[in-house]
Amino acid sequence: MVTRDDVARRAGVSVAVVSYVINNKAVVKEATRQKVLQAIRELGYNPNLTARSLKTKRTNQIGVLFNNIGNSFETGIALGLEQKAREYGQSLIFQTFAPEEEDNLKMIFMGRTDAIIAFGQSLKTETVDHFAKVGVPLFSIMTPELRHESVPFVDIDWLAAYGKLADHLAGLGHKRIGFMGNRLREKHHDVRLRFLRRALEARGLEFRDEWLLRGTFGTLESAYDAMSNRLAEGDELPFTAIVCANDLMAIGVLSACRDRGLSVPDRLSIASSEDILMASHTSPAITTIHYPRRRIGYATVDAIVAHLKNGTPLESFAADYEIVIRQSTGRARD
Amino acid sequence: MVTRDDVARRAGVSVAVVSYVINNKAVVKEATRQKVLQAIRELGYNPNLTARSLKTKRTNQIGVLFNNIGNSFETGIALGLEQKAREYGQSLIFQTFAPEEEDNLKMIFMGRTDAIIAFGQSLKTETVDHFAKVGVPLFSIMTPELRHESVPFVDIDWLAAYGKLADHLAGLGHKRIGFMGNRLREKHHDVRLRFLRRALEARGLEFRDEWLLRGTFGTLESAYDAMSNRLAEGDELPFTAIVCANDLMAIGVLSACRDRGLSVPDRLSIASSEDILMASHTSPAITTIHYPRRRIGYATVDAIVAHLKNGTPLESFAADYEIVIRQSTGRARD
DNA sequence: TTGTAGGCGTTATCAT
DNA sequence: ATGATAACGCCTACAA
Numbered sequence: 001m002v003t004r005d006d007v008a009r010r011a012g013v014s015v016a017v018v019s020y021v022i023n024n025k026a027v028v029k030e031a032t033r034q035k036v037l038q039a040i041r042e043l044g045y046n047p048n049l050t051a052r053s054l055k056t057k058r059t060n061q062i063g064v065l066f067n068n069i070g071n072s073f074e075t076g077i078a079l080g081l082e083q084k085a086r087e088y089g090q091s092l093i094f095q096t097f098a099p100e101e102e103d104n105l106k107m108i109f110m111g112r113t114d115a116i117i118a119f120g121q122s123l124k125t126e127t128v129d130h131f132a133k134v135g136v137p138l139f140s141i142m143t144p145e146l147r148h149e150s151v152p153f154v155d156i157d158w159l160a161a162y163g164k165l166a167d168h169l170a171g172l173g174h175k176r177i178g179f180m181g182n183r184l185r186e187k188h189h190d191v192r193l194r195f196l197r198r199a200l201e202a203r204g205l206e207f208r209d210e211w212l213l214r215g216t217f218g219t220l221e222s223a224y225d226a227m228s229n230r231l232a233e234g235d236e237l238p239f240t241a242i243v244c245a246n247d248l249m250a251i252g253v254l255s256a257c258r259d260r261g262l263s264v265p266d267r268l269s270i271a272s273s274e275d276i277l278m279a280s281h282t283s284p285a286i287t288t289i290h291y292p293r294r295r296i297g298y299a300t301v302d303a304i305v306a307h308l309k310n311g312t313p314l315e316s317f318a319a320d321y322e323i324v325i326r327q328s329t330g331r332a333r334d
Numbered sequence: 335m336v337t338r339d340d341v342a343r344r345a346g347v348s349v350a351v352v353s354y355v356i357n358n359k360a361v362v363k364e365a366t367r368q369k370v371l372q373a374i375r376e377l378g379y380n381p382n383l384t385a386r387s388l389k390t391k392r393t394n395q396i397g398v399l400f401n402n403i404g405n406s407f408e409t410g411i412a413l414g415l416e417q418k419a420r421e422y423g424q425s426l427i428f429q430t431f432a433p434e435e436e437d438n439l440k441m442i443f444m445g446r447t448d449a450i451i452a453f454g455q456s457l458k459t460e461t462v463d464h465f466a467k468v469g470v471p472l473f474s475i476m477t478p479e480l481r482h483e484s485v486p487f488v489d490i491d492w493l494a495a496y497g498k499l500a501d502h503l504a505g506l507g508h509k510r511i512g513f514m515g516n517r518l519r520e521k522h523h524d525v526r527l528r529f530l531r532r533a534l535e536a537r538g539l540e541f542r543d544e545w546l547l548r549g550t551f552g553t554l555e556s557a558y559d560a561m562s563n564r565l566a567e568g569d570e571l572p573f574t575a576i577v578c579a580n581d582l583m584a585i586g587v588l589s590a591c592r593d594r595g596l597s598v599p600d601r602l603s604i605a606s607s608e609d610i611l612m613a614s615h616t617s618p619a620i621t622t623i624h625y626p627r628r629r630i631g632y633a634t635v636d637a638i639v640a641h642l643k644n645g646t647p648l649e650s651f652a653a654d655y656e657i658v659i660r661q662s663t664g665r666a667r668d
Numbered sequence: 669t670t671g672t673a674g675g676c677g678t679t680a681t682c683a684t
Numbered sequence: 685a686t687g688a689t690a691a692c693g694c695c696t697a698c699a700a
Contacts, residue, residue, distance in 0.1 A: 001468060003693060014671045019695060026696095029669060044464065048445035050387045051693035054676050059384060061427070070413045072406055079404045082430055091442060093395070094428050096416055108425060111382035111677085130378065134335060220611060255615050277554060278612055281589050337677055348687040353679060363685060385677030388692050445693085671700075677692105684687075 002043045011039035022047060053111075060090050062304065063113040065097040065105075065121055068217060073246060073274050073293065074119055077141055080297015081117065088305045090114075097121050106130050115139065115304045120153075120191075122146035137307060137314050141300055143191045152314050154296055156321040158195035161289045162243070164323045165271055166199050168287070169241050173332035174269060178211035178239035180223055180249050192245045192273060211239045215249055223252030231260040240332040241269035247279040250286050254328065265330030275324055284327030292319050336377045345373035356381060387445075394424050396638065397447040399431040399439075399455055402551060407580060407608050407627065408453055411475055414631015415451065422639045424448075431455050440464050449473065449638045454487075454525075456480035471641060471648050475634055477525045486648050488630055490655040492529035495623045496577070498657045499605055500533050502621070503575050507666035508603060512545035512573035514557055514583050526579045526607060545573045549583055557586030565594040574666040575603035581613040584620050588662065599664030609658055618661030626653050 004022075008015045013032055020026045021036040028036075039045070053059045062085060066074055078094070085092050093113060095105070102124060109116065113136060120142030128148045131138050140153035147153075169177055177200060181193045193212070200207045213230060215222030223244065230237070244250035250272035257264050264270055264284055272279060272288040279286040296319050306312040342349045347366055354360045355370040362370075373379070387393045396419060400408055412428070419426050427447060429439070436458060443450065447470060454476030462482045465472050474487035481487075503511055511534060515527045527546070534541045547564060549556030557578065564571070578584035584606035591598050598604055598618055606613060606622040613620040630653050640646040 001693090005693080015694085016671060016673095016696080017669085020670085023695080027669070032670080044467070046440050046444040046468075048388075048693055050384055050393060050445045051676090052695075053384045054382075054388050054678085054693080055695045057676075068413075069416060070406060070409050072404060072409075075404050075406075075409050078428075079402075079430075082403060082428065086430075091427050091429070091446070093425050094412075094416065095425070096413075096420075106380050110380040111384045112425070133378070134380075220615065251612075251615055258617060278585075281554065281585055283592060283617065335677090339677080349678090350680080350687060350689095351685085354686085357679080359680090361685070366685080382677050385692090386679075388676090388694090389678045389680085391692080669700105672698085674695105674697090676694090679691090681690085682688085684685100 001048075002045045004045070004047065006043055007036065007039045007045050010043060011035045058308075059112055059114050061093050061113050062090050062301070063093045063095060063109050063116040065095055065116065065118045067097060067119050067121065069094060069096055071218060071248065072276050072278070073218075073248075073291070076276065076293035077119070077297045080294040081301055082297075083294075084298045084301035088301065090301070090305065102127055109136065110134070114308055117141060117300060117304070118144070118151070120144055123148070123151070137304065139300060139304060139314060141296060145190055152316040154300060154317050154319055155191075156289070156291060156319050158192055159199055161273075161321045161323070162192075162196045162199035163202065165243065165287075165289060166196075166203050166205060168323060168325065169243075169269065169271065169329065170203060170205065172241075172269065172329060173334075174239075174241040175205065175332070176211065176239040176241075177205065177207070178213065178237075178242040179207070180213045180215065180226065180242055180244040180253055182218060182245060183214045183216050196243055208238075213242070215252070218246050218248055220248040220252040220255075223249035224256045225252075227253045227256035228260065231256060231262060237262075237268060239268075240334065241271065241329065244270065244272040247272045247274045247276045247286060247288055250288065250328075251278060251282055254282055254284075254286065265328055267333055269329040269332070271329050280324075280326065282328075287326045287329040288324055290322040290324050292321070295319065335382075336379045338379070338381070340377055341370065341373045341379050344377060345369045392642075393446055393448050395427050395447050396424050396635070397427045397429060397443050397450040399429055399450065399452045401431060401453050401455065403428065403430055405552060405582065406610050406612070407552075407582075407625070410610065410627035411453070411631045414628040415635055416631075417628075418632045418635035422635065424635070424639065436461055443470070444468075448642055451475060451634060451638070452478070452485070454478055457482070457485070471638065473634060473638060473648055475630060479524055486650040488634060488651050488653055489525075490623070490625060490653050492526055493533055495607075495655045495657070496526075496530045496533035497536065499577065499621075499623060500530075500537050500539060502657060502659065503577075503603065503605065503663065504537060504539065506575075506603065506663060507668075508573075508575040509539065509666070510545065510573040510575075511539065511541070512547065512571075512576040513541070514547045514549065514560065514576055514578040514587055516552060516579060517548045517550050530577055542572075545576075547576070549586070552580050552582055554582040554586040554589075557583035558590045559586075561587045561590035562594065565590060565596060571596075571602060573602075574668065575605065575663065578604065578606040581606045581608045581610045581620060581622055584622065584662075585612060585616055588616055588618075588620065599662055601667055603663040603666070605663050614658075614660065616662075621660045621663040622658055624656040624658050626655070629653065
């Protein structure tokens with residue numbers, strides 16, 4: 001490995017000068033600067049980032065806690081994070097978060113990461129405190145079910161968004177609206193259920209627990225199974241429309257309806273949340289709430305880097321959203 | 335930040351002993367071991383990984399070069415990589431590879447990464463040499479278009495796989511088979527085209543350049559556009575079946591057919607490559623080649639870690655595949 | 669404008 | 685069984 005010492009020797013200067021050149025610090029005489037650059041080129045030198053981090057106490061690495069890296073909603077956000085991070089010269093370390101391994105996070109990230117981005121996970125107070133103590137700011141994309149004062153987050157205004165969606169459905173004559181959500185653990189989905197409920201109730205629309213279907217981990221398959229089982233029971237569905245916590249689940253529900261011969265939207269309207277690409281390529285295409293993944297990714301990295309560099313306070317903020325009406329919602333069947 | 339010195343002081347031992355305990359090296363008397371562990375617990379100490387890396391010259395980080403992190407084919411592989419990496423205590427650093435920024439890779443990874451996994455990208459000889467020189471092994475998932483002796487890779491046997499697919503289509507009476515691939519840059523797709531061509535020719539089936547459609551970056555939208563434009567030309571399609579370089583493109587093709595009123599598989603059979611989840615949830619579901627993403631991820635990390643730890647040579651190997659026949663392929667229309 | 673030297677938190681080699 | 689202490693490669697006062 002060629003080190004800074006080698007460069008200094010080759011260029012006939014001290015190691016300090018090499019550093020100055022690399023980080024264009026002190027005013028180095030142009031002639032020596034060229035000598036150093038020349039030596040760097042000849043030797044193919046690259047500064048060792050680990051050594052630099054040790055000294056500067058900046059790793060230029062940001063940890064990202066996925067729930068499931070196979071979910072295109074999360075990777076859509078990651079796309080934005082990654083792009084912006086690159087602009088700032090930051091690298092991203094991805095970890096899939098497993099609650100039972102939460103304690104390992106401290107080890108995994110110790111001294112490795114300048115900040116951590118969570119995806120709506122509810123971390124233990126102990127974990128949050130730990131990162132606060134070691135000076136690694138935490139930021140969440142999506143509302144964590146268990147909020148910590150010290151963990152700011154970005155999310156869309158689900159209450160307002162589901163309100164608009166409820167208005168859309170009510171306008172089509174729907175009075176009984178079900179929900180396809182998650183069996184615990186994926187906390188942010190419960191957040192969505194809570195807000196849908198409140199949005200419905202604010203409009204005088206009832207929500208019953210019997211109208212709640214549940215899958216796991218936001219997967220297509222689990223939603224498919226849940227809906228299939230529901231339809232297999234034979235009796236008429238108790239609701240005329242269903243809102244899904246995410247598009248993958250909506251696609252699962254749609255698949256189940258197709259396989260069971262239930263026509264969408266004639267017999268059942270399906271609406272969803274997130275607006276991943278595939279939601280617009282099913283047939284019928286799915287009415288959903290557009291979640292600005294890319295922009296949220298950008299804004300998050302912007303905020304974190306500003307905080308790291310200038311001490312700008314890292315604060316929660318809201319992202320905008322949009323209701324995208326497609327063909328999966330139609331007039332209520334009765 | 336609480337360091338090893340703090341622990342040593344608290345436990346009333348030397349810093350060396352703390353290291354011994356942490357890395358259970360030399361035989362430490364049980365009593366002192368407990369004292370040290372106690373101190374560690376009380377102080378909430380975690381070893382600084384950056385400092386450790388500097389000394390040991392092992393970062394326990396593996397770089398991963400995505401083409402597009404939003405593509406679920408790649409994240410499916412990443413899922414396997416990540417899971418296995420976690421078992422070995424390795425972290426993954428994800429970077430989206432952009433050819434025009436290839437030179438930055440050296441900076442980004444310098445001293446940060448013990449190995450690098452590429453996703454079929456064709457790196458410049460200079461880049462390959464650089465990592466060889468600094469002792470960072472390179473491994474590719476998917477065949478790189480431009481092979482380097484020193485870069486082993488894993489892939490399925492596309493020639494055999496497309497051979498089987500060709501047999502399937504020929505069995506349905508298809509004689510003219512088109513291809514939806516990529517406009518350069520995404521090198522591994524060209525690999526697929528090349529092998530399809532050879533597989534067809536080996537069976538006495540013609541392939542004409544006019545039957546080649548092209549999208550960009552393997553995206554659904556680009557394939558949708560390409561197919562839509564082709565259909566807009568009005569005349570009969572010159573082929574009765576089309577093979578797509580990946581499932582996202584196949585879904586784009588299918589969408590275009592639906593929107594243009596071309597019935598699949600009655601008027602056109604669609605086959606594809608990769609078998610992402612969504613390929614089985616379109617209507618009709620798509621006939622495709624199953625690519626064992628998860629297992630490839632596992633095997634790759636296994637091989638790399640074995641190489642890093644025991645010097646086991648890092649060699650190319652083949653993964654198995656499977657043809658999954660679904661409803662998007664049917665009898666040829668004439 | 670350039671050089672010297674201390675220190676970042678570890679590990680590991682020697683002594684003890 | 686434990687303790688000093690020299691690296692690891694870099695940055696940055698401070699000195700020259």
